[in-house]
Amino acid sequence: MTKVSDPIKINKTIVKNRITMAPTVKFDYAGPDGKATEKHIEHYRERAAHGCGLICVEATAVAPGGRFWTNHMGLWEDAQIEGHQAIAAACHEYGAVVLIQINHTGITSNPECGPAIGPSAVPTRDASVLSKEMSIDEIHEMQRLFVDTAIRAKKAGYDGVQLHGCHGYLINQFISKKTNLRTDAYGGTDENRARFAAEIIHEIRKECGEDFLISVRTAGIEPDVATAINVAEEYVKAGCDYLQVSTGIEWEDPSLVEHDAPYNLICELGIRFHEHFKGRVPVSCVNSIFTPEQIKYLIENDLVDTVDLGRAILADPAICEATLEGKPYVKCLNCPRCQYGPGMPHKCPAAMKR
Numbered sequence: 001m002t003k004v005s006d007p008i009k010i011n012k013t014i015v016k017n018r019i020t021m022a023p024t025v026k027f028d029y030a031g032p033d034g035k036a037t038e039k040h041i042e043h044y045r046e047r048a049a050h051g052c053g054l055i056c057v058e059a060t061a062v063a064p065g066g067r068f069w070t071n072h073m074g075l076w077e078d079a080q081i082e083g084h085q086a087i088a089a090a091c092h093e094y095g096a097v098v099l100i101q102i103n104h105t106g107i108t109s110n111p112e113c114g115p116a117i118g119p120s121a122v123p124t125r126d127a128s129v130l131s132k133e134m135s136i137d138e139i140h141e142m143q144r145l146f147v148d149t150a151i152r153a154k155k156a157g158y159d160g161v162q163l164h165g166c167h168g169y170l171i172n173q174f175i176s177k178k179t180n181l182r183t184d185a186y187g188g189t190d191e192n193r194a195r196f197a198a199e200i201i202h203e204i205r206k207e208c209g210e211d212f213l214i215s216v217r218t219a220g221i222e223p224d225v226a227t228a229i230n231v232a233e234e235y236v237k238a239g240c241d242y243l244q245v246s247t248g249i250e251w252e253d254p255s256l257v258e259h260d261a262p263y264n265l266i267c268e269l270g271i272r273f274h275e276h277f278k279g280r281v282p283v284s285c286v287n288s289i290f291t292p293e294q295i296k297y298l299i300e301n302d303l304v305d306t307v308d309l310g311r312a313i314l315a316d317p318a319i320c321e322a323t324l325e326g327k328p329y330v331k332c333l334n335c336p337r338c339q340y341g342p343g344m345p346h347k348c349p350a351a352m353k354r
């Protein structure tokens with residue numbers, strides 16, 4: 001039986017246990033220059049110090065126009081590398097493997113940061129405004145931004161990168177038939193819709209080398225699980241080493257029915273991916289995992305390879321030692337709107353009980 005404390009090899013990198021920190025953006029930590037700050041460094045250091053095996057640093061913009069907000073962290077220029085070096089070093093100091101999630105908002109772009117661009121002209125945040133359909137040249141330029149950001153991530157000392165391929169951002173917009181209406185090589189079949197990200201993966205592999213870890217946080221359903229798995233197969237063929245599975249844009253799959261297992265249907269997406277990719281590519285699940293018992297259940301029953309914690313590890317990173325060593329921790333209160341979200345910094349009621 002696999003235990004949470006068992007190491008796992010991803011590509012050539014050994015992760016010391018099965019607990020991973022999900023990417024969770026810190027809106028109030030960066031300034032308009034997008035540089036990582038001391039607050040970021042301490043935030044990730046603290047999670048590593050509590051024993052988290054793999055940390056995935058938050059969604060980080062590949063271009064100023066792809067930020068969530070004007071105070072969102074980036075890695076779009078060399079001047080931003082230094083702060084990231086400090087984040088990577090702080091995590092490594094405690095033996096954590098550290099990836100950085102790289103992203104562009106695309107159609108959901110914040111007008112204060114840049115224009116809404118995407119695979120097709122579809123309604124944006126303001127439904128009366130359509131996004132600009134990217135030309136083939138613009139697609140290639142955008143892919144280059146992702147690859148250049150990955151090269152900077154390697155220079156900063158990260159063990160790898162994660163493409164943000166879920167939650168409705170640019171890569172997910174290429175996958176979803178709702179936002180990708182193209183009829184060229186980047187639209188239509190599953191293979192074509194996956195091409196935007198698959199080509200990025202291929203280039204990152206070429207530029208950053210065989211050992212550099214490449215992960216995709218992919219939509220586990222888009223619009224159904226089988227299609228989402230086909231898409232992920234394209235990522236794996238291109239060189240993806242590790243899949244973290246979350247939600248996408250559309251959810252239409254009658255095979256997903258409510259159950260009374262100690263995990264929810266979003267976690268089940270990761271479990272379905274694990275069943276499919278078992279022995280080939282490690283898979284992580286996420287969502288509403290708040291207790292050591294849930295983490296152990298998922299690992300000890302071989303339902304996934306790693307368990308991704310978002311709000312639980314924000315609320316109290318001691319959930320890692322609680323799971324690994326039985327120590328006390330403060331449980332996430334599952335607030336309706338996470339208190340770590342924009343405009344509400346440092347008000348996590350669980351964190352305040354620590």
Ligand SMILES: Cc1cc2nc3c(=O)[nH]c(=O)nc-3n(C[C@H](O)[C@H](O)[C@H](O)COP(=O)(O)O)c2cc1C
Binds near residue numbers: 025026217287309
């Ligand atoms: C404050 C906050 C920030 C988030 N930022 C990101 C992010 O940068 N990238 C991402 O893929 N998901 C992001 N998410 C989603 C989480 O990674 C995770 O999928 C979600 O919170 C569900 O997991 P949980 O129930 O363990 O929190 C964020 C969630 C929260 C609450």
